[in-house]
Amino acid sequence: MIETPYLLFLGDAPDQLAAKVAQGIKDWRPEYAVGQLRLEGCKADMRIPDMTLAEAKAAGVKTVVIGVANRGGVISPAWKTVLVEALEEGFDLASGLHNLLRDEEDLAAVARATGRKLHDVRIPSVKYPIANGEKRRGKRLLAVGTDCSVGKMYTALCMEREMRDRGMKATFRATGQTGILITGDGVPLDAVIADFMAGSIEYLTPDNDDDHWDLIEGQGSLFHVSYSGVTMALIHGGQPDALILCHEPTRRHMRGLPGYPLPSLEAVRDMALTLARVANPACAVVGVSVNTQHMADAEAKACLAEVEARLGLPATDPFRYGAARLVDALASV
Amino acid sequence: MIETPYLLFLGDAPDQLAAKVAQGIKDWRPEYAVGQLRLEGCKADMRIPDMTLAEAKAAGVKTVVIGVANRGGVISPAWKTVLVEALEEGFDLASGLHNLLRDEEDLAAVARATGRKLHDVRIPSVKYPIANGEKRRGKRLLAVGTDCSVGKMYTALCMEREMRDRGMKATFRATGQTGILITGDGVPLDAVIADFMAGSIEYLTPDNDDDHWDLIEGQGSLFHVSYSGVTMALIHGGQPDALILCHEPTRRHMRGLPGYPLPSLEAVRDMALTLARVANPACAVVGVSVNTQHMADAEAKACLAEVEARLGLPATDPFRYGAARLVDALASV
Numbered sequence: 001m002i003e004t005p006y007l008l009f010l011g012d013a014p015d016q017l018a019a020k021v022a023q024g025i026k027d028w029r030p031e032y033a034v035g036q037l038r039l040e041g042c043k044a045d046m047r048i049p050d051m052t053l054a055e056a057k058a059a060g061v062k063t064v065v066i067g068v069a070n071r072g073g074v075i076s077p078a079w080k081t082v083l084v085e086a087l088e089e090g091f092d093l094a095s096g097l098h099n100l101l102r103d104e105e106d107l108a109a110v111a112r113a114t115g116r117k118l119h120d121v122r123i124p125s126v127k128y129p130i131a132n133g134e135k136r137r138g139k140r141l142l143a144v145g146t147d148c149s150v151g152k153m154y155t156a157l158c159m160e161r162e163m164r165d166r167g168m169k170a171t172f173r174a175t176g177q178t179g180i181l182i183t184g185d186g187v188p189l190d191a192v193i194a195d196f197m198a199g200s201i202e203y204l205t206p207d208n209d210d211d212h213w214d215l216i217e218g219q220g221s222l223f224h225v226s227y228s229g230v231t232m233a234l235i236h237g238g239q240p241d242a243l244i245l246c247h248e249p250t251r252r253h254m255r256g257l258p259g260y261p262l263p264s265l266e267a268v269r270d271m272a273l274t275l276a277r278v279a280n281p282a283c284a285v286v287g288v289s290v291n292t293q294h295m296a297d298a299e300a301k302a303c304l305a306e307v308e309a310r311l312g313l314p315a316t317d318p319f320r321y322g323a324a325r326l327v328d329a330l331a332s333v
Numbered sequence: 334m335i336e337t338p339y340l341l342f343l344g345d346a347p348d349q350l351a352a353k354v355a356q357g358i359k360d361w362r363p364e365y366a367v368g369q370l371r372l373e374g375c376k377a378d379m380r381i382p383d384m385t386l387a388e389a390k391a392a393g394v395k396t397v398v399i400g401v402a403n404r405g406g407v408i409s410p411a412w413k414t415v416l417v418e419a420l421e422e423g424f425d426l427a428s429g430l431h432n433l434l435r436d437e438e439d440l441a442a443v444a445r446a447t448g449r450k451l452h453d454v455r456i457p458s459v460k461y462p463i464a465n466g467e468k469r470r471g472k473r474l475l476a477v478g479t480d481c482s483v484g485k486m487y488t489a490l491c492m493e494r495e496m497r498d499r500g501m502k503a504t505f506r507a508t509g510q511t512g513i514l515i516t517g518d519g520v521p522l523d524a525v526i527a528d529f530m531a532g533s534i535e536y537l538t539p540d541n542d543d544d545h546w547d548l549i550e551g552q553g554s555l556f557h558v559s560y561s562g563v564t565m566a567l568i569h570g571g572q573p574d575a576l577i578l579c580h581e582p583t584r585r586h587m588r589g590l591p592g593y594p595l596p597s598l599e600a601v602r603d604m605a606l607t608l609a610r611v612a613n614p615a616c617a618v619v620g621v622s623v624n625t626q627h628m629a630d631a632e633a634k635a636c637l638a639e640v641e642a643r644l645g646l647p648a649t650d651p652f653r654y655g656a657a658r659l660v661d662a663l664a665s666v
Contacts, residue, residue, distance in 0.1 A: 131559040133590045190528040197527055197562045225569035225612045226464040229530045232555075233562035257466045260611070271607065278593070279558045 002094045002119050002184040003062035004032045007051060007086075011079050012041045013068045019044035021096060022067025024182045028157045028172075032184070034059050036067075039078055044068065053082075053089045063119070065181055066095040073098035075107075083107060087116045094119035096177035121180040123191045124200070131198035131237050133279060138208030139333065142240035143218035143289065144272045146262050148227060148255045150248040151291035151319070152218035153179050155326075158318035159244075160215050162327045169212040173204050175234065179217045189219055189230055197230065201237025213330065214238075218246065222271050223263040224254050235272060239279040242333045243272055244326060245313075248291040249303055265311055286329040288315040335427045335452050335517040336395035337365045340384060340419075344412050345374045346401040352377035354429060355400025357515045361490050361505075365517070367392050369400075372411055377401065386415075386422045396452070398514055399428040406431040408440075416440060420449045427452035429510035454513040456524045457533070464531035464570050466612060471541030472666065475573035476551035476622065477605045479595050481560060481588045483581040484624035484652070485551035486512050488659075491651035492577075493548050495660045502545040506537050508567065512550045522552055522563055530563065534570025546663065547571075551579065555604050556596040557587050568605060572612040575666045576605055577659060578646075581624040582636055598644055619662040621648040 008022040016023070026033045026046045035051030038044070046067075051059065064086045070076065075083070075097065083093055083101075087110045095101050101118040102108050111118050119125075141159070143152035156172050163170035172179070174186025187200045205214040216238045220227030245265050254260040263271075269285050276283040288307050292300035300317060308315040314325040341355040349356070359366045359379045368384035371377070379400075384392065397419045403409065408416070408430065416426055416434075420443045428434050434451040435441050444451050452458075474492070476485035489505050496503035505512070507519025520533045538547040549571045553560030578598050587593040596604075602618050609616040621640050625633035633650060641648040647658040 133558040133593060135592075190526075192527050193523075194525050194527060194530055194563050194566070195523040195560065198559055222565075222608070223611050225466040225572075226531055227528065228569050228608075228611075229562040229564075229566035230527050231562075232565040233527070236558035236561050239558075259468075260466060263611075271604075274604065275555070275561070278556050278561075278596075 003092055004184055005034045005061055006032045006063050006065045007053070007056040007061045007091070008033055008036045008046060008048070008067040009064050009082065010036055010038045010042050010044045010046070011066070011068045011070065012039045013044035016044045018070065019046070019068045021065070021069070021178050021181050022046055024178050025065065025067060028182050034061055037064070037082065039082070053086055053091070056091070057089060061091065063092040063094050066093070066097060069097065075099050075101070075104055080104070080106065084110050087111055087114050090114070090116065092117040092119065094121060094181060096121045096181050098122060121177050121188055124188055126203065128192060128196040128200035128203050130195060131202050136202070136205065136207045136239065137210060138212045138214065139242070140205055140214045140216060140238055140240045141242040141244060141330070142216045142234055142238045143244045143246050144231065144235070144268060145218055145221045145246040146223065146265065146268050147221050147248065147251060148224055150246045150251070151289060152246045154319050155244055155246055155289040156215040156217050158323040159326055162323040163213065166327065169209055171212070171214055173214050173216045175201070175204070175217045175219050189233070190227070194229070197233035198237030201234055205238060216240065221254070222268065222275070225257065225260070232275065235276050236279045240276055240283055241280060242284055242286045242330060243276060245269055245285060245288045246291070247288065250294045265307065269311070284333055285313060286333060287313050287326040289326065290315055290317050292317040292320055336425060337517055338367045338394055339365045339396050339398045340386070340389040340394045340424070341366055341369045341379060341381070341400040342397050342415065343369055343371045343375050343377045343379070344399070344401045344403065345372045346377035349377045351403065352379070352401045354398070354402070354511050354514050355379055357511050358398065358400060361515050367394055370397070370415065372415070386419055386424070389424070390422055394424065396425040396427050399426070399430060402430065408432050408434070408437055413437070413439065417443050420444055420447050423447070423449065425450040425452065427454060427514060429454045429514055431455060454510050454521055457521055459536065461525060461529040461533035461536050463528060464535050469535070469538065469540045469572065470543060471545045471547065472575070473538055473547045473549060473571055473573045474575040474577060474663070475549045475567055475571045476577045476579050477564065477568070477601060478551055478554045478579040479556065479598065479601050480554050480581065480584060481557055483579045483584070484622060485579045487652050488577055488579055488622040489548040489550050491656040492659055495656040496546065499660065502542055504545070504547055506547050506549045508534070508537070508550045508552050522566070523560070527562070530566035531570030534567055538571060549573065554587070555601065555608070558590065558593070565608065568609050569612045573609055573616055574613060575617055575619045575663060576609060578602055578618060578621045579624070580621065583627045598640065602644070617666055618646060619666060620646050620659040622659065623648055623650050625650040625653055
């Protein structure tokens with residue numbers, strides 16, 4: 001667990017997109033994002049107060065989160081100066097960069113000397129069990145996609161917000177680096193050792209209240225040959241009661257695999273459901289989340305209507321049009 | 334790659350079963366198994382010459398393989414004495430034990446001093462790539478099971494032997510610790526990091542002659558919730574042209590999962606084939622390998638006839654009745 005609230009370190013981000021981790025935290029956990037720290041030349045802005053480390057300390061910040069990715073994922077000397085100072089001032093650090101904080105000798109030395117924590121969320125910090133397949137109490141939803149990066153994380157986060165607004169018990173369960181930094185906890189599934197993948201998801205979604213929903217962030221796709229094993233482990237380790245299908249209709253081929261066409265939503269539905277019922281015979285597909293960001297409003301609405309009629313399931317873009325219909329659909333589970 | 338030939342170290346094996354790694358090497362790579370080394374009280378016997386280290390040296394042995402698992406998988410003091418001496422005499426060591434050779438300080442120190450290699454096949458020694466899904470030359474077969482431990486490794490090894498006897502080009506590709514020790518090479522898939530699982534299988538089964546078959550050792554089952562992600566990675570990383578279904582008909586539930594019934598062969602066929610065709614649209618299921626070790630001859634033959642009629646595929650127990658019919662079936666691929 002990463003201690004909250006956060007100061008979002010934006011460094012010298014070349015543009016807004018480079019700070020997408022910070023944006024995610026600000027969008028989905030605004031209560032954690034009390035301030036931002038920008039270096040000279042920073043082109044990103046979260047529209048929250050700029051703070052020095054001293055101001056952040058006074059505002060109760062516990063952790064400085066690296067909310068930016070620079071080219072190559074490395075920690076530059078200019079960043080290092082601030083990060084060392086942050087440790088000395090008593091903050092923990094959290095990062096999802098490939099360049100691990102702990103591998104920087106000066107950061108590691110200062111952290112040891114000051115007793116502060118370095119959270120490298122790219123790699124697991126827990127020794128996960130092998131999955132035992134035992135039925136757990138509470139409800140679980142998993143977002144499964146036709147492809148990687150089609151909006152599975154945003155779908156689950158949109159649903160969590162809608163459910164909490166309705167007073168329902170819901171917890172987004174992060175399985176990737178950005179999700180972990182947003183929520184302060186989770187499993188970096190792509191870095192877990194093969195034998196423990198499903199077990200890590202069981203660990204992430206333990207027994208809970210009967211009316212509590214875990215909203216599990218999906219990863220990869222059963223139809224993406226590079227990462228399908230990770231998706232499989234989510235389906236069996238998560239033992240979902242409900243599946244949401246996620247799709248990006250303008251994509252021409254599987255991400256990073258030019259020769260591979262996207263599967264149909266029907267193919268994903270049938271495959272994911274059959275596999276999910278091995279772990280939970282009551283599992284149902286309850287809705288479709290379509291990422292319409294590359295479509296104009298009229299085109300997006302026509303696409304959603306077509307998908308809804310074809311699949312016989314509520315279809316929406318939850319980030320654009322709200323997650324209400326997807327949450328409504330959970331009532332039937 | 335582990336250098337061959339081997340001296341099989343049986344230690345103080347309490348029974349024959351404890352030496353199953355040595356048995357596998359002796360059964361499948363007799364040309365590697367030039368001798369055995371047994372300590373006082375050893376109850377296992379490979380029926381190959383007992384040798385001292387000096388005799389093994391004279392016989393050309395390169396590597397001493399720990400062919401026995403003792404309770405807890407630890408390296409005892411009595412073993413240690415022999416293993417240190419082996420390093421000093423110029424042998425490499427290879428082991429699939431959980432207790433890694435490299436974690437034993439005295440072994441590591443002697444290996445460093447003598448320049449010998451410690452092969453811990455339980456963990457990967459290669460930095461595998463992420464799978465790229467590109468079509469590779471040559472043919473590949475994968476054994477997929479209704480459950481774990483139903484005979485996938487033996488099926489592939491039986492087929493390799495039959496194919497080599499016929500002068501066909503065939504290579505067993507090990508994906509587990511025992512298979513790696515038998516053949517001296519392979520991928521310990523259960524210990525690979527999630528993102529690199531499929532890539533490790535692409536690495537294991539590279540471009541080859543058009544008439545060469547890789548016979549890939551299967552792992553887990555798509556229907557085993559603890560390990561299904563590993564199976565999935567084999568199906569997509571291996572991009573098999575042919576699948577053999579493996580089954581153990583007397584099993585009452587999935588291995589280690591009392592609440593989970595076994596899937597039907599039809600369910601495994603349909604699921605595995607649909608998924609395999611994502612990576613290789615030409616993939617076909619060519620036969621069924623039934624592990625009949627717990628059945629009398631008449632019962633086994635009746636079972637095989639029933640499976641063959643029901644599935645419309647050649648069915649045999651290749652270890653008991655030979656792999657000829659499974660190999661014949663490859664002609665159609």
